Amino acid sequence: MSRPIPLHELGDKEYIDPANQACQGCGGAIVSRLVSKALGEGFVRAEVACCGPAFMNIRAPSIYVEVFEGAGALMTGISRGLKRIGREDVVVMGIIGDGGTVDIGFQGLSAAAERNENILWVCYDNEAYMNTGGQKSGATTLYAATTTTPIGEYSRGKLERRKNVPLLMAMQGAPYVATASVAFPEDLLGKLIHAKGIKGFRYIHVSSPCPTGWGYDPKDTIKVARGMVQSGLWPLYEVSDGILRLNYKPRELKPVREVLKMQGRFRHLNDEEIDRIQREVDTFWRRLVAKDGGEIF
Amino acid sequence: MIEVRFHGRGGQGAVTAVRILASALYLEGKYTQAIPMYGTERRGAPVVAFLRIGESRINERDLVHNPDIVVVLDPLLSRTVPVTEGLKEGGLIVMNFPKPGTEAGIGGRFMLATVDATGIALEALGRPITNTAMLGAFAKASGLVSLESLEKTLLEHWPGRLGEMNLRALRTAYERVTPPVDVSGIQAQEKRPREEIFSKDVSSWRIFKPQLDEDRCVGCRRCYIYCPEVAISMIQGKARVDYSSCKGCGICGEECPTGAISMVQEAL
Ligand SMILES: Cc1ncc(C[n+]2csc(CCOP(=O)(O)OP(=O)(O)O)c2C)c(N)n1
Ligand code: SF4
Ligand code: SF4
Numbered sequence A: 001m002s003r004p005i006p007l008h009e010l011g012d013k014e015y016i017d018p019a020n021q022a023c024q025g026c027g028g029a030i031v032s033r034l035v036s037k038a039l040g041e042g043f044v045r046a047e048v049a050c051c052g053p054a055f056m057n058i059r060a061p062s063i064y065v066e067v068f069e070g071a072g073a074l075m076t077g078i079s080r081g082l083k084r085i086g087r088e089d090v091v092v093m094g095i096i097g098d099g100g101t102v103d104i105g106f107q108g109l110s111a112a113a114e115r116n117e118n119i120l121w122v123c124y125d126n127e128a129y130m131n132t133g134g135q136k137s138g139a140t141t142l143y144a145a146t147t148t149t150p151i152g153e154y155s156r157g158k159l160e161r162r163k164n165v166p167l168l169m170a171m172q173g174a175p176y177v178a179t180a181s182v183a184f185p186e187d188l189l190g191k192l193i194h195a196k197g198i199k200g201f202r203y204i205h206v207s208s209p210c211p212t213g214w215g216y217d218p219k220d221t222i223k224v225a226r227g228m229v230q231s232g233l234w235p236l237y238e239v240s241d242g243i244l245r246l247n248y249k250p251r252e253l254k255p256v257r258e259v260l261k262m263q264g265r266f267r268h269l270n271d272e273e274i275d276r277i278q279r280e281v282d283t284f285w286r287r288l289v290a291k292d293g294g295e296i297f
Numbered sequence B: 001m002i003e004v005r006f007h008g009r010g011g012q013g014a015v016t017a018v019r020i021l022a023s024a025l026y027l028e029g030k031y032t033q034a035i036p037m038y039g040t041e042r043r044g045a046p047v048v049a050f051l052r053i054g055e056s057r058i059n060e061r062d063l064v065h066n067p068d069i070v071v072v073l074d075p076l077l078s079r080t081v082p083v084t085e086g087l088k089e090g091g092l093i094v095m096n097f098p099k100p101g102t103e104a105g106i107g108g109r110f111m112l113a114t115v116d117a118t119g120i121a122l123e124a125l126g127r128p129i130t131n132t133a134m135l136g137a138f139a140k141a142s143g144l145v146s147l148e149s150l151e152k153t154l155l156e157h158w159p160g161r162l163g164e165m166n167l168r169a170l171r172t173a174y175e176r177v178t179p180p181v182d183v184s185g186i187q188a189q190e191k192r193p194r195e196e197i198f199s200k201d202v203s204s205w206r207i208f209k210p211q212l213d214e215d216r217c218v219g220c221r222r223c224y225i226y227c228p229e230v231a232i233s234m235i236q237g238k239a240r241v242d243y244s245s246c247k248g249c250g251i252c253g254e255e256c257p258t259g260a261i262s263m264v265q266e267a268l
């Protein structure tokens, strides 16, 4: 299991160049920086089409492909190539969008997990296809307004619940699976450093709020991310060799209403809709707590 | 035919402004084209949009290269983007700038009208979204469209409270915009070389900047770890901002537990 890294233990050295071309307050840019900080040297990164190229100023060899479903195949290829030349010490890491992970990229992801490829897949989750204007993805929260699930006379936002890909990966038997959030950098850094030391398929899914797509002031990126964790909308947990552990376990969750209402994409929600989200969050949390410290299957 | 180019930043509503203006002109019997420039329109990043106004059917389908009028939605944009490029001699610039046109750093055989659209937007909307204020300024400075048509289109676009707030921005800017001044005698401010535009310096993206009170900084590293631009470093236990890398998102100010960072409006 991972150990949170206190901020004062961090070295000053950066492995990413300052300033990028992402929007002000981009959560993905924070993920990118934390990944570079945790992994330091000795990794290559894979990139597919997404907002990532705007903020991945990471100083590491990189391979980019335009096809955003291709991350599984791309990372497999790099990893196998490195093995062939005897450089299995080099970590193969990809920062991949939620669309490229839970939707079109899922086939390659699931297959790579099945083969237990020696790769570290970091999904930065902004809950839509933001690079192309904010279309909904399988990771979009229920009822959220996106450009393809707008609010209108006959439409109340996204109709479906989000897919739980971290648990799917855990059920496939991946050696290490974790969720994380940009608001909890100590936890995320600890998970990345832990994952770096493991061989085989590793998956870290990071909640990365997007001011542009979610409709809130850029200054509130961390507030929104924190609110999602504190309300149970985005629980922090990890699954190591089939054992689940909750990393953030408050005595009581905050109601989901507050963090939902901070975001333009949920502004239309009525009490009934908020109640439904609250009920689902409560159920999922209860099940997670019941599994805490034990085997997931 | 009259051609207009709008310069702004993602989030300031340049594309919406062009669409509203085209609709308002259509109401007045004009032929119009509103052209958003396709690209990654990230919040804060420079964007352009175009408008054509004709008395008869417009057959052109390309982008506008030699505009008659340029509208600049952001006061700092002209430091890195060549906003007068291709502007016809004697052309009009309507710019969001809180001081007289002769102090905007723009020179050449042009006329320049200025208005403090950021100030007006903050007053009327509470947010620095300057597009509707600039439409008011455009109407007055160019005389090409009536305030009434703009008001009508605007309320159709945003019915309700949002419309009322934008209406206030529109009218205030219409009243406050300066008459166009001749800037042919002004030395144009030097543009930074082009490669610099695409590299590190993002200081012109800011509207607010973080100001640090060193005495209150306890060196907790929160701001340092949350800054999306890696613009903050820790020097001898205190936070320090590298302003050329800071986009002014405000996260550091929001997250500092001791209130050592306040966001202040960028001085011009
Ligand atoms: C096969 C394919 N279809 C469509 C595209 C266009 N495209 C580029 S990025 C993107 C969305 C990516 O969404 P996500 O993975 O969530 O990343 P984000 O943009 O949110 O960062 C799309 C549809 C593409 N590059 N390849
Ligand atoms: S659209 Fe969202 S995820 Fe993409 S760069 Fe902007 S803030 Fe970041
Ligand atoms: S968050 Fe505030 S107290 Fe902490 S290092 Fe930054 S400025 Fe100093």
Ligand code: SF4
Pocket: B209, B210, B226, B227, B228, B229, B230, B231, B232, B241, B245, B246, B247, B248, B249, B250, B251, B252, B253
């Ligand atoms: S406002 Fe603060 S957090 Fe935002 S880019 Fe500037 S220094 Fe970084």
Ligand SMILES: [Mg+2]
Pocket: A097, A098, A099, A124, A125, A126, A127, A128, A129, A130, A137
């Ligand atoms: Mg996405």
